[in-house]
Amino acid sequence: MSLIAATLLSFLPAKRKHTPSGWIGFNAPCCGDKRQRGGFIQNAGDAVSYHCFNCGFKASWQPGRTISAKMNKLMRLLNIPDDIINQLRLEALRLNDNSNAEVRQIIPKFDARELPPESDLIANFLNNPPEKLMPVVEYLVGRKLYLEDYPFYWTPKIGFSNRVIIPFYKDGVIVGYTARSVNDVKPKYISEQQPGYVFNLDRQTYDRNFVIVCEGPIDAISIDATALMGAEIKDSQNWLLRQLNKEIVLVPDRDHEGPRCVEQALEYGWSVSMPDWPEGIKDVNDAVIKLGRLATLYLITSAKESNSLKIQLKAKKWFKEENVT
Ligand SMILES: [Zn+2]
Numbered sequence: 282m283s284l285i286a287a288t289l290l291s292f293l294p295a296k297r298k299h300t301p302s303g304w305i306g307f308n309a310p311c312c313g314d315k316r317q318r319g320g321f322i323q324n325a326g327d328a329v330s331y332h333c334f335n336c337g338f339k340a341s342w343q344p345g346r347t348i349s350a351k352m353n354k355l356m357r358l359l360n361i362p363d364d365i366i367n368q369l370r371l372e373a374l375r376l377n378d379n380s381n382a383e384v385r386q387i388i389p390k391f392d393a394r395e396l397p398p399e400s401d402l403i404a405n406f407l408n409n410p411p412e413k414l415m416p417v418v419e420y421l422v423g424r425k426l427y428l429e430d431y432p433f434y435w436t437p438k439i440g441f442s443n444r445v446i447i448p449f450y451k452d453g454v455i456v457g458y459t460a461r462s463v464n465d466v467k468p469k470y471i472s473e474q475q476p477g478y479v480f481n482l483d484r485q486t487y488d489r490n491f492v493i494v495c496e497g498p499i500d501a502i503s504i505d506a507t508a509l510m511g512a513e514i515k516d517s518q519n520w521l522l523r524q525l526n527k528e529i530v531l532v533p534d535r536d537h538e539g540p541r542c543v544e545q546a547l548e549y550g551w552s553v554s555m556p557d558w559p560e561g562i563k564d565v566n567d568a569v570i571k572l573g574r575l576a577t578l579y580l581i582t583s584a585k586e587s588n589s590l591k592i593q594l595k596a597k598k599w600f601k602e603e604n605v606t
Pocket of ligand 1: 309310311312313314333334335336337340
């Protein structure tokens with residue numbers, strides 16, 4: 282319990298009654314009430330409220346706020362000495378500072394970034410397509426990704442010409458990219474990525490009342506979802522996704538990193554969808570190639586689960602059945 286809640290409790294009048302809903306009733310000090318119409322309640326997260334059901338006077342405090350004038354008045358009415366009130370003011374400021382620092386750490390900032398030299402939209406190369414672009418186009422066709430689906434970029438520059446460049450946007454600005462190799466050349470991805478980034482957030486404006494989170498960008502583009510850009514969920518990613526005010530649904534890859542990602546999703550209170558994919562399908566893009574976009578979305582939606590026990594049971598089976606390595 283916070284020092285503030287504890288002090289208020291100890292200074293409430295000794296003659297009290299407790300209601301089943303958690304209110305403490307006593308003679309309200311604000312208006313000379315004698316029928317115990319003053320109510321005090323301590324809510325989740327250390328918040329406290331006072332409500333006089335006689336004259337209507339209200340005062341409240343919660344961590345992150347300073348002591349309001351009304352709360353100050355209540356403290357004086359409860360005969361809390363001035364030096365203690367001052368101490369409580371300082372305590373409120375200290376808590377306020379801490380919570381701001383925590384929030385500042387979690388809210389990520391993204392600066393504008395350049396794409397690799399000579400990058401341009403693939404569509405702009407197609408009037409007179411260079412030879413080296415063809416494997417990239419073939420890769421996209423093979424993955425059932427269309428130029429209308431996303432602003433795919435390419436550059437003839439050495440080191441990049443065998444890659445499809447996927448720009449990262451935030452509020453319409455390019456803030457990074459990943460360049461995925463379309464043959465077996467390693468590394469698979471060359472990325473310029475800022476910490477805490479969630480891929481494809483800008484495009485989550487549709488009417489779905491949930492947001493789908495995949496691991497990789499190709500999966501996300503396949504169904505207009507978001508991507509973690511890996512199998513780990515960061516605090517700031519959770520924060521960004523929460524800002525959408527929708528149910529968050531993780532669709533993990535069916536591989537050895539999936540179980541840990543599901544565990545993290547549960548810690549953040551997300552839903553998880555582990556669809557009964559046909560054999561051989563390990564991720565969303567595989568599913569789109571085999572089943573098409575609509576069927577894939579249908580399977581994801583029908584397998585969506587928010588109950589953590591059910592998610593844990595399903596995960597045990599789901600990752601085992603596929604003999605994930
Ligand atoms: Zn009153």
